[in-house]
Amino acid sequence: MSQMAFDPELMQDFLTESGELLDQLDQDLVTLETAPGDLELLNRIFRALHTIKGSASFLQLTNLVHVAHAAESCLNAARNRVFVVCRSDMDLLLAAVDTIKKQFDDIREGRDLTRADEEVVAKLAARGEGGGADHPHESAPDAAVATAPAATAPAATAPQPPAPECDAPSPSEPEVQVSGGASPETLGAAQERPLVLDPSKADLLDLLVVDVNETLTKLDAQVAQLTAEASRPGAAAALHELADNLNKTAEFFEFAPMSRLAQGLMKLASEARSHAIDPAVPPARLAMALIAEQAAGLSQRKLIERPIDSFLETFTGAMTQSATPAQSPTPAASPSAQAKPSTAAAAPSPASTAPAASPTGNAAGDAGEDKSREKHDAKAAEQTIRVEVGRLEALLNLVGELVLQKNRVNAMSRHIQAMNLGSQEFREQAGEVSGGLDRVTSDLQLAVMKTRMQPLDKIFGKYPRLIRDLAAKLGKKINLVIEGGETEVDKSVIEQLGDPLIHLMRNSCDHGLESPADRAAAGKSEVGTIRLSASNAGGHVEIRIADDGRGLNTKRISQKAIEKGLYTQAQIDQMSEQELCRIIFLPGFSTAEKISDVSGRGVGMDVVRSNIEKVKGTIDLINDPGKGCTVLIKIPLTVAIMSAMMVGVGPETYAVPLSSIVEIVRPEKDQLASINQSPVMRLRDTVLPLLQAAELFSLPASKRDDAPFAVVLSLSERRVGLMVSRLIGQQEVVIKPLDEELSRTGAGGPVSGATVRDDGGVSLIVDVPRLFELAEAEPRR
Amino acid sequence: MKIMLIDDSKTMRNIQRSVLAQLGHTTIEEACDGQDALSKVGAFQPELILVDWNMPNMNGLEFVKAFRQSNKTTPLIMVTTESEKARVIEAIKAGVNNYVIKPFTPDLLSQRINETLSRLAKAA
Numbered sequence: 075m076s077q078m079a080f081d082p083e084l085m086q087d088f089l090t091e092s093g094e095l096l097d098q099l100d101q102d103l104v105t106l107e108t109a110p111g112d113l114e115l116l117n118r119i120f121r122a123l124h125t126i127k128g129s130a131s132f133l134q135l136t137n138l139v140h141v142a143h144a145a146e147s148c149l150n151a152a153r154n155r156v157f158v159v160c161r162s163d164m165d166l167l168l169a170a171v172d173t174i175k176k177q178f179d180d181i182r183e184g185r186d187l188t189r190a191d192e193e194v195v196a197k198l199a200a201r202g203e204g205g206g207a208d209h210p211h212e213s214a215p216d217a218a219v220a221t222a223p224a225a226t227a228p229a230a231t232a233p234q235p236p237a238p239e240c241d242a243p244s245p246s247e248p249e250v251q252v253s254g255g256a257s258p259e260t261l262g263a264a265q266e267r268p269l270v271l272d273p274s275k276a277d278l279l280d281l282l283v284v285d286v287n288e289t290l291t292k293l294d295a296q297v298a299q300l301t302a303e304a305s306r307p308g309a310a311a312a313l314h315e316l317a318d319n320l321n322k323t324a325e326f327f328e329f330a331p332m333s334r335l336a337q338g339l340m341k342l343a344s345e346a347r348s349h350a351i352d353p354a355v356p357p358a359r360l361a362m363a364l365i366a367e368q369a370a371g372l373s374q375r376k377l378i379e380r381p382i383d384s385f386l387e388t389f390t391g392a393m394t395q396s397a398t399p400a401q402s403p404t405p406a407a408s409p410s411a412q413a414k415p416s417t418a419a420a421a422p423s424p425a426s427t428a429p430a431a432s433p434t435g436n437a438a439g440d441a442g443e444d445k446s447r448e449k450h451d452a453k454a455a456e457q458t459i460r461v462e463v464g465r466l467e468a469l470l471n472l473v474g475e476l477v478l479q480k481n482r483v484n485a486m487s488r489h490i491q492a493m494n495l496g497s498q499e500f501r502e503q504a505g506e507v508s509g510g511l512d513r514v515t516s517d518l519q520l521a522v523m524k525t526r527m528q529p530l531d532k533i534f535g536k537y538p539r540l541i542r543d544l545a546a547k548l549g550k551k552i553n554l555v556i557e558g559g560e561t562e563v564d565k566s567v568i569e570q571l572g573d574p575l576i577h578l579m580r581n582s583c584d585h586g587l588e589s590p591a592d593r594a595a596a597g598k599s600e601v602g603t604i605r606l607s608a609s610n611a612g613g614h615v616e617i618r619i620a621d622d623g624r625g626l627n628t629k630r631i632s633q634k635a636i637e638k639g640l641y642t643q644a645q646i647d648q649m650s651e652q653e654l655c656r657i658i659f660l661p662g663f664s665t666a667e668k669i670s671d672v673s674g675r676g677v678g679m680d681v682v683r684s685n686i687e688k689v690k691g692t693i694d695l696i697n698d699p700g701k702g703c704t705v706l707i708k709i710p711l712t713v714a715i716m717s718a719m720m721v722g723v724g725p726e727t728y729a730v731p732l733s734s735i736v737e738i739v740r741p742e743k744d745q746l747a748s749i750n751q752s753p754v755m756r757l758r759d760t761v762l763p764l765l766q767a768a769e770l771f772s773l774p775a776s777k778r779d780d781a782p783f784a785v786v787l788s789l790s791e792r793r794v795g796l797m798v799s800r801l802i803g804q805q806e807v808v809i810k811p812l813d814e815e816l817s818r819t820g821a822g823g824p825v826s827g828a829t830v831r832d833d834g835g836v837s838l839i840v841d842v843p844r845l846f847e848l849a850e851a852e853p854r855r
Numbered sequence: 856m857k858i859m860l861i862d863d864s865k866t867m868r869n870i871q872r873s874v875l876a877q878l879g880h881t882t883i884e885e886a887c888d889g890q891d892a893l894s895k896v897g898a899f900q901p902e903l904i905l906v907d908w909n910m911p912n913m914n915g916l917e918f919v920k921a922f923r924q925s926n927k928t929t930p931l932i933m934v935t936t937e938s939e940k941a942r943v944i945e946a947i948k949a950g951v952n953n954y955v956i957k958p959f960t961p962d963l964l965s966q967r968i969n970e971t972l973s974r975l976a977k978a979a
Contacts, residue, residue, distance in 0.1 A: 083869075084866065084869050084870055084873065087865060087866045087869055088866040091864060091865050091866050092866065118911075120909075121863075121909055121910075121911060124909050124936070125863065125864045125866075125867070125909075127936075128867055128907075128936060128957050128958075129864055129866040129867050129870065131936075131957055131958040132870045132957065132958040133870075134958075274954075274955075274956075274967075277940065278940070278943055278944060281940075281941060281943070281944050282944055285944045285948075319948035320948075322947055322948055322949075322950060323944060323947050323948055325974075326947045326951075326952070326953070328974065
């Protein structure tokens, strides 16, 4: 193997393809636990592992192959119905999958592959061997029959069972007794030669001998049927096919004498069909006896040959003249012997074209149903191509640039109209071109965004496994309901969402849901439910994680907040329930009594929040004490381009995300007031804090001017007014990230990025969540 | 020589393609399962087919059976694993001309291809 040099791309392909299979495996295994009898599912799981193993073996990932092989053999035994998958099997299989995942990480990181836990591998392998159980289904030939040198009684005494089963062993008699009494000796002396075979064929030799003997038994039954008028056509067809199979096998092993005999039998079968002749039987018996003799020789690694040339000649010509009447010990129309093999072959299709439905092919044939339906799916799957993320990234960036250019063209067109530049015709055309460019660009932008959209199932799919493991670890009973997994969001958002969601789910399991006993005491069902749902809501996606546990204990949250010095008692007293709940999002806050290995991993809810905010999302809580808690996350469909309201502050222009703007008002004097020296505004029946944009962005006093407009921003349920000097208009802005240092220190004020305006200038984009932090921190300082 | 690769794993197809490329074979058509292959053989007219056993929709054995109904001559090599070896005879009876066990070296594959072709040439 070592001389094979593979393209690193192959390894990359492997990681991508097998990585997807692995993700699916996790889900499928958890589903399997609830439906251990689902053969389709078992087959799919088996195939996935099989594929991973196959590729891995080429790439010489021996540690991976090792564990995959063990898992595969366990699954193989399960799908062969040696046993039904139980919980401990699941644990083993999941452990194996986990190991493979680790090994994938190792490959990505360029490390040596983690070695599998030998105990798991050994247990899986033991399960694979079925714990002594036999293989009643498709692996019958290798498992049971291969061990016995398959001597079989004549068909007359053995009604054929539907599948090749372990036959009654006849002690050390490696010959098939062919009924009819034909003796090979009549042809002349046998020559024996040692058998020389290349290793690949030698490996199969024992299997071949078993198979030949099986075929002979079947041939025997068919030949017996040739004597009865009614069953003859069917028997002849079946005979032809069996002989054809035998011929193919013999050709593969290059056993010319056996192959010639098989061809002779084929000819005989054809003749028997067209000529309706019984006397075909004795030569057929002799041919079979010869084949049996050869097979017996093969099992001892010997080639046995007799002079058969003249005998073979009789096959074509001799039928019609051979005088011996058919003599057979078999009752002619034994229905049990006839039923199986001939039904397939008695169909109108001519025997010479070897009908596909081989009577022995039952094991393999059963997978072939529902093909047309699945075919369609497979076709759809093939209609996709893999594109490097980097290329999509570049494409999106270019679209971003295009949007900026479009904005400038639009601005120029507006300018042309406003200034009455050029002829009437020119102005109309400029307007048309600019409008057309606008439409095409938005369509293009949408199309490109769609290429980056991925269904949330990509991350949701991992949670059943997570919850299963957590429930087991915590001794809780948890039912996870997932809804709306097909909802699509931008790839970069998906990537950022994974960890926060896991954290939130862990929290729900660990802190939210009570133990079965506590639940029973509270009059709830012992099984707690976590409902993870996603849905599209305008320009963003809403994700809810709802549990029916005990809900947040705001008293304890308050205590903790005071203990940790986050707030004073006085401040706490002023806070609403909702505000108290939100304390958990503050840095350094964790109510867990002790660090548990489930959710106390040193990352608090503040990390969750900041991760969500990184993708321009918002997070909030709906607490229903005693009944449960719902975490509500809103994320934009994409993070790269957004609609913004451009506002002027002094000489500067800022972009405010349109999705955060509730309304824009020009407050009258009597609407303005101050509480605790903080400016507020009365808006209808609410009071909201006001922030001066000029202060927020630290504009020098000389550049500050009157700020008559209040842009009312919302974050979840909260509202704040941002006072600005001018309203410029709505624009699509392309978010350009700021220098990391700048955004981390917040030196430029609450800004999340920058963008190029339609007039070519640069504007900062207001970071709404940060702005709320400032607004809310202010009065409590 | 025109070779068709039938395997549901893109990785496996790429690996086999690279092995075949090392042997100087570059006219290659791929199919992701038996059904897909049946729909492509007509247009491609392969001179050799490498077919995997375990595939969704239509597995290798089913493909061989279906393919052999209309085509008795094009050489077929079954690509199998150690664990499937026990069933190779079944595939041979269905019309496979040879088999090769994964993982294989370019040498082994080359040997199997030559072996298959020369045996067929002898038989013809």
